[in-house]
Amino acid sequence: MxxxxxxxxxxxxxxxxxxxxAAAFVEHSKFVKFIAYLILFNAVVLGVQASKFSSEDFDTFITIxxxxxxxIFCIEIGLKIFAYRLHFWRDGWNIFDFVIVAVSLIPSSGTLSVLRTFRVLRLLRLISVVPQMRRVINALxxxxxxxxxxxxxxxxxxxVAAVLVTQIFGEHPDEMMQELFGTLGHSLFTVFQLMTLEDWPNDVAKPTMEFFPWSWLxxxxxxxxxxxMVLNLFIGVIVDALNVIQADDMEDENKKLKREIRELRKEIISLHELIRAHFPESPKPKKRSTAKTKK
Structure with missing residues (x-):
């Protein structure tokens, strides 16, 4: 993996x-899973802490x-900084984790106490922990x-559409037409509503068709x-980026596998030479004739 x-x-x-x-510890799959579960647990804790139904004793327990x-998060970040040194700050995901954890250390009182509300951003650390989420963000x-x-x-x-409807539909003196297409700004908002399909038949199409029956054209x-068509291009671009990221990951995995195979071959060759050096080949025994003697 x-x-x-x-x-x-x-x-x-x-x-x-x-x-x-230290690097082997923080990179171990079990530790990474532990951090992921801890992030989810912490999100539940923050949700309970923000509710109005918990008692004072329970609030104390939640705070502890x-x-x-x-x-634990601070220990994790500290171990990574110790293991990676300056390389820690050259990785965007590590900086992201550091900022999220640093916000959590802000005192709960004083002028900066409002920033403590951003502790819920710890849940975003799942993006840096879960590889599938990281692939999605990298693709985006x-x-x-x-x-x-x-x-x-x-x-x-x-x-273009806003200019057209302003010149065509906005010339009508009706109050509804002026609200929808009276100015370029109103027309931009109306065509944006059409693009998002937000109740466009009742809010835009039917009132307009009362005065312009051909407006459906x-x-x-x-x-x-x-x-x-155009909005689906967004999906196409993102899917294509995901495919590229996945192809790059597969290529990296293939390179890593080939490198491991080469190293394994070298170890096998060196082991074979070591065996031959300590146990030289003995003279080969003569082959016995398999022919049966005639009586």
Missing amino acids: ENFTRPAALKDKTLPGLRGK VDYIVIT LSAIPGMASVFAVILVLLY FFIPFIVVASF
Whole structure:
């Protein structure tokens, strides 16, 4: 299984001494699962602590549990900093974890006490702990350029549609038409509502068709293009980014497997040479004839 905890610069390196032991401890699959379960448990604790139904004694117990949890998180971060040294700060996920844990250490009183409410952000640490979540976030980040292009297409489409409906429907003196299409700003909001399909038949289409019966010739093509085609491009871009991330992960796994096979072959060859050096081959015995003697 690929190690998502260690920084990329240390993936193939063996850390010496106590650093190696600390890294092996925080990178062990059981410890990673323990942290994931602890994050979920802490989220439940924070939810109970925020409720209005808990008693004073129970609040004290919850506070103690919260302190124990944050202590474990601090130990985890400390071990990672000790093991990875400066490489810890070169990994975005480690910095993310450090900031989330640091916010939890803010005193509960004073001017910064309001930041204690951000302790619930500890639940976001699941993203850095669970590999599948990290893949999704990495895919979203890598899809930003493509999503920006799709977003630009949507803006152009909305602007063109808003100008058209303002000039066509906004000329009508009816109060409803002025509210929907009277200005460019109103028209932008209306076509955005059409794109999101938010109650567009009752709020937009039917009032407009009372004055412009042919307006469906604009609404239906716009909805088909904006909602069913352009917006689905977002999904396509994200899915493509996920496939790229998955392909990269598989390629890394294949490289790691090939490297392990090469190292295993070298060990087998060295072991074979060692055996031959300590146990030299003895003379081969002569083969016995299998032919039967004739009587």
